[in-house]
Amino acid sequence: MSTKPIVVFGATGKVGSKVAKTLLSQGHSVRLVARDAARLQPFAEQGAVVIPALFSDTDRLNKALAGADVVLTMIPSNHLAPDFIGEQRQAADSQVAAIRASGIKNVLNLSSAGAHVPEGNGILQALAEMEVKLNELPRLNVLHLRPSYYLENAFYSLSLIKQKGINGLPIDGDRAFPMIATQDVAAVIAEKLVHFNVIGKAVLPLLGPRDYSLREFTTGLGTAIGRPDLPYVRFTPEDTKAGILASGGSERFADLYVELMVATDRGLLNFERRTPETTTPTTLSEFAERVFAPAYQAS
Template sequence: MIVVSSATSDTGSAVAEALLDAGQRVRVLGRSRDRLRRFVDRGAEAAEVRTDDPGGLRDAFADARAAFVMIAPGIIPDSSDFPAHQRRVIAAHQKALTGLHHLTRIVSLSGWAANYDAARGPVWGLRPLEEALDTLTGVEVIHLRPGWFMENALPMIEEVRATGAAHGLIPGDLPLPAIATADIGAVAADLLTGRRRAGTRVLELQGPRDITLNEVTAAIGAAVGRPGARYERIDAATMRDGLLAAGFSPHMADGTTAMTLDVAERRIAMTRPRDDETATPTTFEEFLARVTG
């Protein structure tokens, strides 16, 4: 049995789908059984459990030979203390996974922000999650550190469609290691089943090539009938004001802005060159065709 935590998240669902495609016995975990129905319809078992409930998680992981874990939700817009939520989720998973007799392998979803010791905002908990899982004995632990998710461009698609422009805090000419969530799911599934072996405890995932937001915006414009679409950079205060207007608490607006600044100013970055182990296949153009087609 392979257990997938937070299976209704974008990445968790990609892992579950890849495992089911490979014919594996899968148990999917989530806070809503109704939202897990699509996996049950494909033959998965389902367990309704909160990510910060150590007892429920331990029952759900009890007979697992491999497990995929992550911090979820990855963002709570109205939170006034998001690190406290992350600490509860980390502690619950550490307690639930300790001493499980059948468990041989854990794959965690971390991120390239874990490369930066002083990461801020919603990505603060990635390094502590890794460190907590590394305390487990008798189990192989592999941390995936993907780069910039292509799904981050989804709001840009609607903005370009409506206005012919996209806006953001990251410089338009900054190369980003853009990766599709489906590719992360495929890598995680291969590691969980043993079809792939990781050469190191930490595996960066970088997509097929770096891409800038200028290029992203131009590609979106071509796809949605807005030729000449442009990317315009905003400052940190403007980003924060926009998040507040969208319903973010001051705490989450500050943290999300700080996280984005860490990318924009290259404190969050990859630590190794792209190679056969870190590259994944889906190009941004292929991703864009799938989400706009």
């Protein structure tokens, strides 16, 4: 076990928090970086070094990397931001600048399926750009992880399912693509951080156990909550945008989200090749029963 610290940016996120929990349970030296240090207090009590920092604060990020062996980078998503991509680009540029200044040699970058194209991928655009920016740094070893559609995106449908008795997106219900649980993403990240062995630049897609259509996805969620006949409704892009705006999302975010949904309907998330290494274990039914159903009942 290396005595050098492992740094986790975005440690309060749905993936980063799980990574932090795993690393601490294994006894590793961990530095956790996030805007809200109070939310990291439970990890501090377990021995983590907590560093409050905004993603725009290059100096703080640089200090967090001092003497570290490897860092997990990521870009937060703020659906309220009027300039969604601009805010994400700033977060990416600050992290890249901190990495360059610190001299750290190993980076595990949490990207996304769909980041293989530079445009037309909506809210994933800045992730694609960050891959390029990291790849341009000489003498830096980088592993870009590209997980597909998170099963946890089902949480965004909780009120729709409860209030309207339907689930829906602006995508053909028979369109199938890989779906993955964040616990599986976090498990891979923790393992790769501890045993980082990339020389140069590399990409690892993470695709869950198999592809699911959105009708299968909806049926799986419905079955877990006692509503196996829960219908899937294909929304129009216009209705989707209106719903995002009504919930407080910015117009720029709404436009980019719809762009991603249209691209997904055309096969954007079906690009990556499935192999044993890109396949992860948690199934839709396991997620729906263990994670979604309790959240639904508590909502």
